[in-house]
Amino acid sequence: xxxxxxxxxxxxxxxxxxxxxxxxxxxxxxxxxxxxxxxxxxxxxxxxxxxxxxxxxxxxxxxxxxxxxxxxxxxxxxxxxxxxxxxxxxxxxxxxxxxxxxxxxxxxxxxxxxxxxxxxxxxxxxxxxxxxxxxxxxxxxxxxxxxxxxxxxxxxxxxxxxxxxxxxxxxxxxxxxxxxxxxxxxxxxxxxxxxxxxxxxxxxxxxxxxxxxxxxxxxxxxxxxxxxxxxxxxxxxxxxxxxxxxxxxxxxxxxxxxxxxxxxxxxxxxxxxxxxxxxxxxxxxxxxxxxxxxxxxxxxxxxxxxxxxxxxxxxxxxxxxxxxxxxxxxxxxxxxxxxxxxxxxxxxxxxxxxxxxxxxxxxxxxxxxxxxxxxxxxxxxxxxxxxxxxxxxxxxxxxxxxxxxxxxxxxxxxxxxxxxxxxxxxxxxxxxxxxxxxxxxxxxxxxxxxxxxxxxxxxxxxxxxxx
Amino acid sequence: xxxxxxxxxxxxxxxxxxxxxxxxxxxxxxxxxxxxxxxxxxxxxxxxxxxxxxxxxxxxxxxxxxxxxxxx
Numbered sequence: 413x414x415x416x417x418x419x420x421x422x423x424x425x426x427x428x429x430x431x432x433x434x435x436x437x438x439x440x441x442x443x444x445x446x447x448x449x450x451x452x453x454x455x456x457x458x459x460x461x462x463x464x465x466x467x468x469x470x471x472x473x474x475x476x477x478x479x480x481x482x483x484x485x486x487x488x489x490x491x492x493x494x495x496x497x498x499x500x501x502x503x504x505x506x507x508x509x510x511x512x513x514x515x516x517x518x519x520x521x522x523x524x525x526x527x528x529x530x531x532x533x534x535x536x537x538x539x540x541x542x543x544x545x546x547x548x549x550x551x552x553x554x555x556x557x558x559x560x561x562x563x564x565x566x567x568x569x570x571x572x573x574x575x576x577x578x579x580x581x582x583x584x585x586x587x588x589x590x591x592x593x594x595x596x597x598x599x600x601x602x603x604x605x606x607x608x609x610x611x612x613x614x615x616x617x618x619x620x621x622x623x624x625x626x627x628x629x630x631x632x633x634x635x636x637x638x639x640x641x642x643x644x645x646x647x648x649x650x651x652x653x654x655x656x657x658x659x660x661x662x663x664x665x666x667x668x669x670x671x672x673x674x675x676x677x678x679x680x681x682x683x684x685x686x687x688x689x690x691x692x693x694x695x696x697x698x699x700x701x702x703x704x705x706x707x708x709x710x711x712x713x714x715x716x717x718x719x720x721x722x723x724x725x726x727x728x729x730x731x732x733x734x735x736x737x738x739x740x741x742x743x744x745x746x747x748x749x750x751x752x753x754x755x756x757x758x759x760x761x762x763x764x765x766x767x768x769x770x771x772x773x774x775x776x777x778x779x780x781x782x783x784x785x786x787x788x789x790x791x792x793x794x795x796x797x798x799x800x801x802x803x804x805x806x807x808x809x810x811x812x813x814x815x816x817x818x819x820x821x822x823x824x825x826x827x828x829x830x831x832x833x834x835x836x837x838x839x840x841x842x843x844x845x846x847x848x849x850x851x852x853x854x855x856x857x858x859x860x861x862x863x864x865x866x867x868x869x870x871x872x873x874x875x876x877x878x879x
Numbered sequence: 880x881x882x883x884x885x886x887x888x889x890x891x892x893x894x895x896x897x898x899x900x901x902x903x904x905x906x907x908x909x910x911x912x913x914x915x916x917x918x919x920x921x922x923x924x925x926x927x928x929x930x931x932x933x934x935x936x937x938x939x940x941x942x943x944x945x946x947x948x949x950x951x
Contacts, residue, residue, distance in 0.1 A: 715922075722916075722922075737895075741895060756897055756905065759895060760886060765919070768919045770939030771939050772919050772923060773940065774937040774938060774939070775922065775923070775936070814907075814908075
């Protein structure tokens with residue numbers, strides 16, 4: 413692959429779309445470039461389950477014809493992207509053997525909106541089984557490998573979206589997030605992951621994991637790109653009962669503004685006594701960098717990691733069990749062994765326990781809303797407190813519900829606040845590290861503003877894995 | 880009844896059965912689940928309204944709405 417092709421593959425959507433608009437690069441050229449890179453590199457990564465070769469070529473020809481006729485739509489027009497394989501669109505396996513041959517009759521709402529915006533769907537990207545069952549080397553669909561170190565997992569559950577976007581096998585990927593499945597793999601692969609406010613992006617036609625925690629959103633290589641993709645897929649959808657009927661702002665409207673005087677509230681009680689120093693070091697440097705850019709760093713008292721886990725996982729798996737009960741009864745032995753166990757685990761959560769979890773969620777949300785109304789403009793904490801795992805040969809058991817599973821992302825799933833993960837360096841083993849910025853409900857422009865200011869003052873977004 | 884027996888009985892109510900080795904794997908997770916039950920319970924705020932009686936401050940939100948709440 414030539415240097416020019418490599419540069420084009422790793423260019424941002426913001427850069428490429430300008431070239432498409434000016435007809436300097438065609439959607440067909442971009443699509444063929446992505447298809448050739450998938451052909452060359454994806455045997456190593458296993459980031460795609462299905463590539464829609466014929467369909468995406470046809471869509472690229474149509475986009476090119478429209479642009480030639482002067483019917484350019486928006487920055488996603490003619491841009492090839494990947495879609496997590498729990499979104500209904502063509503073959504939709506959910507990373508599970510029983511759905512190996514399931515082909516959705518229709519595109520889900522988010523995919524429809526992206527296609528209407530002109531995005532070209534390259535294919536379906538790998539996922540943890542039903543967005544929660546870690547893959548092992550023995551799993552039916554096999555694991556997605558981390559492009560920065562092929563022995564490590566790519567994070568999940570939106571593994572394929574993260575690995576393919578980080579590796580220049582797509583310009584963006586759509587993921588889903590119930591406890592961190594956009595932000596955690598984005599950190600693991602060194603890219604940006606944006607989980608918008610609960611209800612901002614439709615989940616209709618996306619296989620649920622936990623209705624009250626599920627979100628959908630983009631993984632991209634830059635903050636600007638995350639704002640552009642969110643723009644195309646956000647908005648009210650009557651087919652999603654949780655969809656918020658609120659105005660959709662210009663998510664890029666604050667990009668480029670400085671952050672002088674803006675108050676960044678650190679949620680130290682969640683991470684300070686348990687975050688691995690390998691990850692805490694780059695994170696603390698990021699805090700200093702934000703201060704250098706003029707942000708005022710303040711502390712926001714909140715819950716501990718133990719309390720975070722106590723709220724997130726019982727509620728998530730109780731809902732998961734309600735979703736998967738029939739599947740587990742009928743085809744449980746075709747699941748990854750631990751995926752079946754997690755569904756059983758959810759059946760052990762009592763009704764009273766589930767409702768106490770919901771009460772605790774409401775309290776934490778209210779406390780953080782109060783903090784965002786008085787002491788901080790945005791909230792900040794690391795994305796995870798441990799390095800991404802090696803790919804396992806055997807089932808990892810119920811590792812997610814162990815106290816050592818220190819991902820810090822769920823706090824913004826159960827509060828519903830918008831949150832963005834941004835790369836902030838590498839640990840001593842060369843694996844990416846990131847942090848989260850979260851904000852008030854439906855104020856995605858402000859979290860993008862802060863994330864963008866940091867990103868543009870550092871070099872992390874310009875570094876790419878050497879495949 | 881030991882933990883495995885309790886879990887097996889609860890799962891049987893749902894017509895779900897696990898092997899002995901699967902139940903073994905569930906035991907530490909179940910122990911933690913019971914601990915987390917107490918952690919969450921201890922977080923809940925309430926007002927004392929009579930001797931030994933409380934009035935809960937928060938309300939469970941089954942379908943979550945992030946834009947609600949925040950005012951105190």
